[in-house]
Structure formats: C-alpha cells, structure tokens
Amino acid sequence: MFIFSQRARLEDTWAEKVRVKISGDRIEEIKIGVKPENSDIRVDTLLPALANLHSHSFQRAMAGMTEYRVAGRENFWTWRELMYRFLDFLTPEDIFSIAAQTFMEMQKSGYASVGEFHYIHHQKGGNPYDNPAELSERIIEAASLTGIGLTHLPVLYKYAGTNNQTLQGGQLRFGNSIDDICKIVSMSQKAIDLLPSDARVGVAPHSLRATSPSDIKELLNCYPNTQVHMHIAEQIKEIEEVTDALGARPVEWLLDHFAVDKNWCLIHATHMNLAETIRLAKTNAVVGLCPITESNLGDGIFEGPAFLKANGRFGIGSDSCINISLTEELRTLEYSQRLRDQQRNIMIQGDGSVGEALYLSAASNGAQALDRAAGSITNGNLADLIGIDTYQSSLFALSDKQLIDGLVFAAKDTVITDVWSAGRHQVQKGVHVAEKTIKASYVDTMLTLKERLG
Numbered sequence: 001m002f003i004f005s006q007r008a009r010l011e012d013t014w015a016e017k018v019r020v021k022i023s024g025d026r027i028e029e030i031k032i033g034v035k036p037e038n039s040d041i042r043v044d045t046l047l048p049a050l051a052n053l054h055s056h057s058f059q060r061a062m063a064g065m066t067e068y069r070v071a072g073r074e075n076f077w078t079w080r081e082l083m084y085r086f087l088d089f090l091t092p093e094d095i096f097s098i099a100a101q102t103f104m105e106m107q108k109s110g111y112a113s114v115g116e117f118h119y120i121h122h123q124k125g126g127n128p129y130d131n132p133a134e135l136s137e138r139i140i141e142a143a144s145l146t147g148i149g150l151t152h153l154p155v156l157y158k159y160a161g162t163n164n165q166t167l168q169g170g171q172l173r174f175g176n177s178i179d180d181i182c183k184i185v186s187m188s189q190k191a192i193d194l195l196p197s198d199a200r201v202g203v204a205p206h207s208l209r210a211t212s213p214s215d216i217k218e219l220l221n222c223y224p225n226t227q228v229h230m231h232i233a234e235q236i237k238e239i240e241e242v243t244d245a246l247g248a249r250p251v252e253w254l255l256d257h258f259a260v261d262k263n264w265c266l267i268h269a270t271h272m273n274l275a276e277t278i279r280l281a282k283t284n285a286v287v288g289l290c291p292i293t294e295s296n297l298g299d300g301i302f303e304g305p306a307f308l309k310a311n312g313r314f315g316i317g318s319d320s321c322i323n324i325s326l327t328e329e330l331r332t333l334e335y336s337q338r339l340r341d342q343q344r345n346i347m348i349q350g351d352g353s354v355g356e357a358l359y360l361s362a363a364s365n366g367a368q369a370l371d372r373a374a375g376s377i378t379n380g381n382l383a384d385l386i387g388i389d390t391y392q393s394s395l396f397a398l399s400d401k402q403l404i405d406g407l408v409f410a411a412k413d414t415v416i417t418d419v420w421s422a423g424r425h426q427v428q429k430g431v432h433v434a435e436k437t438i439k440a441s442y443v444d445t446m447l448t449l450k451e452r453l454g
Contacts, residue, residue: 001021001022001041001423001425002019002020002021002022002037002039002040002041003019003020003022003040003041003042003043003046003385003387003420004017004018004019004020004036004037004040004041004042004043005018005020005042005043005044005045005046005387006044006045007044007045007046007390007400007403008020008045008046008047008377009045009046009047009048009356009360009377009403009404010030010032010376010377010378011376011377011378014400014401015032015033016032016033017032017033017034017035018030018031018032018034018046019031019034019036019037019040020046020377020383020385022383022420022423024423025196025197025198025382025383025422025423025424026380026381026382026383026423027377027378027379027380027381027382027383028379029379030377030378030379041418041425043387043388043417043418044387044388044389044390044391044417045387045388045389045390045403046377046385046386046387047359047377047385047386047387047388047404047407048360048363048374048375048376048377048384048385048386049110049111049112049113049363049374049384049385049386049419049420049421050110050111050112050315050316050326050359050362050363050366051111051112051113051114051115051149051315051363051366051367051369051370051372051374051375051384052106052111052113052114052115052316052317052318052326052366053114053115053229053265053286053288053315053316053317053366053369053370054115054117054229054265054267054288054290054317054318054319055102055106055114055115055116055117055317055318055319055321056116056117056118056119056319056320056321057095057098057099057102057103057114057116057139057142057321058087058090058094058095058098058099058120059083059319059320059321059322060098060101060102060105060320060321060322060324061086061090061094061098061445061446061449062082062083062086062320062322063320063321063322063323064322065082065086066082066083083170084169084170084171085169085170086453087120087170087173088124088170088173089449089452089453090120090449092129092134092135092138093138093445094445094448094449095120095135095138095139096138096139096141096142097142097441097442097444097445098442098445099116099138099139099142099143100142100145100146100438100441100442101438101439101441101442102142102321102324103142103143103146103148104146104432104434104435104438104439105321105324106148106318106324107146107147107148107419107421107426107427107432108413108416108419108427108430108432109324109325109326109327109413109416110326110327110386110413110416110419111148111326111419112148112149112374112384112385112386112419112420112421112422113148113149113150113151113198113366113367113370113372113374113384113421113422114143114148114149114150114151114370115151115153115202115227115229115265115288115317115369115370116139116143116150116151116152116153117153117155117204117229117267118135118136118139118152118153118154118155118204119155119157119174119204119206120135120173120174121135121136121154121173121174121175121176121180121184122172122173122174122175123173124172124173125172125173126167126172126173126175128180131187132180132183132184132187133154133183133184133187133188133191136152136154136184136187136188136191137187137188137191139152140152140188140191140192140194140195140199143195143199144194144195145434145437145438146426146432146434146438147421147424147426147433147434148421148426149198149199149370149372149374149382149384149421149422150192150195150199150200151199151200151201151202151227151370151371151372152188152192152199152200152201152202153201153202153203153204153227153229154181154184154185154188154201154203154204155174155181155204155205155206156176156178156181156203156204156205156206156210156211156215156216156219157171157174157175157176157206157210157211158175158176158177158210158211158212158215159209159210159211159212160210161209161210161241162208162209162241162242162244162245162246163245164212174206174210178215178218178219178222181203181219182219182222182223185201185203185222185223188201189201196422196424198372198382198421198422200227200370200371200372201226202223202226202227202228202229202371203219203220203223203226203227203228203229204228204229204230205219205228205230206230206231207230207231207232207238208232208238208242208246208250208253208254209238209241209242213246213257216258217258220258225263226263226371227263227264227265227369227370227371228263228264228265229264229265229266229267229288229369230254230264230265230266230267231267231268232250232251232254232266232267232268232269233249233250233251233268233269233270233271233272233276234267234268234270234271234294234299235270235271235299235300236271236300238250239271249272249273249276251266251269251272251276251279251280252275252276252279254266255276255279255280255283260280260283260285261283261284261285262283262284262285262286262368263285263371264283264285264286265285265286265287265288265315265369266280266285266286266287266288267287267288267290267317267319268287268288268289268290268294268299268302269287269302270294270299270300270301270302271300272303274303274306277303277306277307277310277312278306278310280307280312281307281310281311281312281313282310282311284313285313286313286314286315286365286366286368286369287302287307287312287313287314287315288314288315288316288317288369289302289314289315289316289317289329289333290316290317290318290319290320290329291316291329291330291332291333291336292318292319292322292323292325292328292329292332293318293319293320293322294319295332295336296320296322297320301336301337301339301340302314302333302336304333304337304346304347305337305341305346305347308347308348308349309349313361313365313368314361314362314365315361315362315365315366315368315369316329316330316333316362316366317329325413326413327407327408327411327412327413328413330355330358330359330362330408331408331409333347333358334346334347334354334358334408334409353401353402353404353405354405354408355404355405355406355407355408355409356401356404356405358408359404359407359408360376360404363375363376364376367384372384374422382422382423383420383422383423384420384421384422385418385419385420386416386418386419386420387416387417387418387419388403388407388411388415388416388417389415389416389417390403390415392411392414392415394406394410394411394412394415395407395410395411395415414430416430417429417430
C-alpha cells in the first residue's frame with residue numbers, strides 16, 4: 001500500500017509531496033518530493049495518529065443522562081452512583097455493541113488505538129459468567145470489528161474504598177481476587193491472539209481506593225514486564241481518604257513504594273503538589289489526561305506548566321466518552337491552563353507552535369502508554385496515520401507551520417478524512433468501513449436499553 005500526501009509532518013519536520021510505503025502494519029519507506037503513482041491512496045495532509053490512552057467504552061451510552069441538577073448532590077461521587085445503577089442493565093451483547101460504536105467514533109475522530117480500562121467483569125449482583133473473560137472478549141470482538149489498535153487493560157477492583165471496604169451495588173460487577181483477575185488477564189491474552197499483532201494486554205490496578213498495597217504488589221509480580229495503568233489523585237476526597245489510610249498523598253505514596261517507570265500510565269493525577277509533580281515527571285511514566293471528562297466531572301485542572309518544566313510526559317484519553325473528540329481534548333487541556341493562569345499559549349516549553357507541541361507530545365507519549373511503536377511518521381513504526389483536509393474553511397489559509405494549531409484550536413473533527421490503525425485503512429473519506437453495520441447495531445441496542453431504563 002502506498003499513500004501520497006501533498007504534505008506530511010514527519011518525525012522532526014514538515015515535508016511536501018510525500019509518498020509513504022506501508023508493508024503489513026509498518027511504515028517501510030518514506031520518499032519526499034516525488035510524484036504519485038496511479039494506484040496510490042491520496043490524502044491532502046498526513047499526520048501521525050494519536051492513541052486514546054484511557055477509555056471506559058460502556059459509558060458512551062450514558063452520554064447526556066447525568067446532566068440534570070439535584071440540589072446539594074452534584075459532584076463526582078453522585079455521578080458515580082448514577083453510573084453504577086446504569087451498568088446494572090448492560091448485557092454482554094450491549095457491551096459489544098456500545099464498544100464497537102465507541103471505537104468507531106474514536107477512529108473517525110482521529111485516534112488509531114485505544115487503551116480500554118475495562119472493569120466490568122461479572123453479571124449483575126457479582127456472579128461470574130461461565131466464561132470469566134466473557135466481557136473482556138466482547139471488548140476484543142469490538143476491536144476486531146472496528147480494526148482499532150487495542151491495548152486491553154483488565155482492571156483489578158477489589159474494594160469499595162480505602163481500608164478494604166466491602167463492594168456494594170453496581171460495584172459487585174467489578175470485584176475480583178488476584179487469582180480471578182489473573183485468570184481474566186490470561187484468557188484475554190489468548191483471545192487477543194486472534195487480533196493483529198499490534199494488539200496488547202496490560203494490567204490495571206484501579207486505584208489506591210479500590211485495591212490494597214499487597215494486591216498491587218502481587219499483581220505486578222504476576223505480570224512484571226507489562227503496561228500498568230492506574231487512576232490516581234483525581235479528586236480531593238480521594239487525596240484525603242488515601243492520606244488517612246496510607247499516611248501519604250496518593251502520588252507520593254505510590255512513588256515511595258513502587259518502581260514507577262516508562263511502563264506506567266497514571267490517569268488524571270489532577271491534584272499533585274509541586275514535589276509530587278516533579279518526582280512523577282522524572283519517572284518517565286505517562287500521565288493520562290482526559291480533559292473533557294475531567295471538566296464534565298468537575299475533577300479540577302492538571303498542573304501543566306510545572307510538569308512540562310520537569311520534562312513530564314502526557315497523553316490524552318476520552319475516559320467517560322461523553323464527547324469523543326481528539327481536537328476537543330487537546331484544546332480543553334490548553335484552555336483549562338489559560339483560564340486558571342489568565343495567560344495564553346501555556347502547554348509548551350520555550351517558543352513555538354502550541355498546537356503542534358500538544359499534538360506531537362500526545363502522539364508519542366500515548367503510543368508509549370499503549371506499548372505501540374507509533375507516534376511519529378518514521379520508517380519501522382506502526383502505520384498509525386491520519387489524513388486531514390486542509391481545504392476546509394478552518395485550515396485553508398494557514399501555513400504548514402500553523403496547520404496543527406488550526407487543527408487543535410479551530411477545526412472540527414470533520415477535517416479528518418482517513419485513518420489507518422497499524423496499516424488498516426479503517427476510515428476512508430470520512431466514513432468507517434464498517435460504519436453501517438456498527439451504527440445499526442448500536443441504535444438497536446440503545447432503543448432496547450432505553451426500554452429497560454424506563
């Protein structure tokens with residue numbers, strides 16, 4: 001397969017009249033300043049695609065259902081109660097259909113891959129399915145249908161809160177012992193062998209609230225060389241509870257007790273003091289920021305400038321998937337910093353394009369978080385690529401050096417015309433190759449679910 005683009009953002013520069021050869025799932029050759037061949041797939045502008053490093057795909061079906069104000073009850077914790085009640089109605093078939101729709105929307109938004117932080121494992125009430133990995137396999141099936149690059153992250157969720165509180169209500173669908181979650185991880189690894197070779201399985205101790213120190217240690221001993229994703233320091237109440245239970249703030253405690261490194265992705269890390277911020281940056285772990293969800297839930301604002309100054313690494317994720325938009329995630333991240341500091345052009349070190357700094361950092365660090373050899377258009381990398389149409393009104397007047405600024409701050413996702421996930425050309429001229437089938441299934445699922453919800 002050959003792709004010809006009028007311009008492309010290569011590893012460290014812009015280039016014109018670029019012809020990219022894809023062999024299997026990899027970029028094999030890049031030629032600059034050449035003419036296209038008749039059989040080439042043509043796009044206007046070629047960019048590296050981003051990884052969506054944090055998703056709870058089932059929550060896509062909740063979008064718009066939790067925005068009704070009840071006086072005195074509007075915070076993250078009340079939203080969580082509503083989420084627990086909602087998921088009681090979900091069947092394995094629902095989870096597959098919703099995940100397929102969600103993954104398709106991610107690809108149309110410009111994401112080539114996803115880290116699915118998957119914590120629904122059991123039936124309503126907590127009884128296991130005959131196949132313990134039933135719901136993980138539904139996620140894997142949805143990835144197969146959509147062609148998205150999947151890093152599947154079965155979640156260890158053992159307690160309702162610090163001090164080993166007992167799971168209740170909707171949380172019962174999450175609960176597993178170490179032996180149980182290891183069985184699910186192992187079964188997921190076998191199932192994922194049916195996907196292309198870029199697919200991965202990692203592990204995810206949910207948080208310091210929902211696991212214990214001994215649980216985390218045991219899980220990592222079972223899987224010592226894999227990707228580790230974990231929620232941390234999302235809410236002030238969480239900081240207080242963890243500090244009371246463990247004697248230190250969440251990030252501080254984790255860094256004191258575990259060898260956090262480049263294989264780790266810590267989700268949110270919203271509330272860190274300066275010492276934690278600098279220490280975490282030095283580990284080479286990726287912080288997974290989900291600005292749309294963090295805004296929707298009222299989590300708070302990440303301390304971007306201090307983290308960047310310490311050479312910290314960040315990627316982006318859609319988390320609750322209430323609004324799946326790559327461009328909106330990046331601009332929400334930057335705008336939150338501007339609103340807090342009452343300044344402009346913040347998420348960059350030194351001079352230069354803020355949009356390009358945001359985009360390229362999220363591309364390379366998101367790939368790291370999902371264990372993908374991607375994030376830049378480079379020989380040997382996975383062909384995680386997007387094509388954009390710069391003739392649309394938000395982009396056509398911009399120079400090459402301004403294009404990603406226009407994409408991040410001015411454009412809609414509709415400028416994205418094509419998406420390749422490890423060489424799989426899944427979005428073509430703005431349409432996903434399985435869109436009709438996926439959408440029809442999702443509509444049927446949501447109409448049925450609406451009846452169940454009453």
